Amino acid sequence: MFCLFLYKNVQVVIWEYIHLELPTNERTCARQENRASTFWEVEFQCCGNDFFKQNFRLKRRAFQKLCSFLDHIKKKKTNFQNSICLGNGTIEECVDGFKSIGFPQCLGALDGCHIEIRPRTEEAVDYINYKGWYSTVLLALVDARYRFLYINVGSPGRCNDSKIFEKSSLKRELDKCSLLNSMSTKLGNFDIPVVILGDSAFRFFKYLMKPFPFSLDKTPAQKTFNYQLSKSRSR
Incomplete structure (x- = not known):
């Protein structure tokens, strides 16, 4: 129950953050463009904020904030x-x-x-x-x-x-x-x-x-x- 409660809290925080971060007219389904095979290795690595928001419907700053909410579940170092x-x-x-x-x-x-x-x-x-x-x-x-x-x-x-x-x-x-x-x-x-x-x-x-x-x-x-x-x- 404790773990479930924490998970629901994270969900609520994320939803509220997205809800406040994006104006209503921007919370729409993004059009999926055909991406080149080098998208993740090249284009994504050097993209600016506008490119990031156009492809992921979220500002880079908002994405980084969401990642910080989920820091406790990131991959751990193991042998x-x-x-x-x-x-x-x-x-x-x-x-x-x-x-x-x-x-x-x-x-x-x-x-x-x-x-x-x-x-x-x-x-x-x-x-x-x-x-x-x-x-x-x-x-x-x-x-x-x-x-x-x-x-x-x-x-x-x-x-x-x-x-x-x-x-x-x-x-x-x-x-x-x-x-x-x-x-x-x-x-x-x-x-x-x-x-x-x-x-x-x-x-x-x-x-x-x-x-x-x-x-x-x-x-x-x-x-x-x-x-x-x-x-x-x-x-």
């Missing part, structure tokens, strides 16, 4: 906002995590997720995914504790995970990261570097491990490998 820097200690922790669930020398699991959107008409064709609906793709790398090590969001739904990964900063960083090689270990007769795990949609390369392709003639060892890789990615 979850800190980035995870890849050093020897972090890589060892990630590798140990995947080793405990059955896959050695693994830094993280990589996969994509389609997020439904409503694109602009002129761009809609680029966002139709293989399932037939509009989406943007979130590509993410997570460790054994489900913590995000990397995210890439915004690619059109028609792009497959492999194509997004090939053009990503993650791929470039993996290519030039000497730690992945220096922390390699001997498995059988081979030196195995630290790798990430992907599904069969990804293109195989030195630091990305994927399952053996579908075949009716897979050996028991290949079947076991595919099972362990799949289990480690989707547990």
Whole structure:
């Protein structure tokens, strides 16, 4: 009840402030103009007071006052906002995590997720995914504790995970990261570097491990490998 009372008070204060701030003839629905894709990054950042009021039906000073009323609900600083820097200690922790669930020398699991959107008409064709609906793709790398090590969001739904990964900063960083090689270990007769795990949609390369392709003639060892890789990615 106390929280609800405070929330209603905030609502009343905001309503009264807008009511007093804007003359009656200005409290009308604003016409929505087509905005350029750079509106928030460029035009909005350097706009004057008239531009601000024309687009948001509120003076900048009034908007700042409203923000001060809501200061108590703004995003708090937490440990979850800190980035995870890849050093020897972090890589060892990630590798140990995947080793405990059955896959050695693994830094993280990589996969994509389609997020439904409503694109602009002129761009809609680029966002139709293989399932037939509009989406943007979130590509993410997570460790054994489900913590995000990397995210890439915004690619059109028609792009497959492999194509997004090939053009990503993650791929470039993996290519030039000497730690992945220096922390390699001997498995059988081979030196195995630290790798990430992907599904069969990804293109195989030195630091990305994927399952053996579908075949009716897979050996028991290949079947076991595919099972362990799949289990480690989707547990």
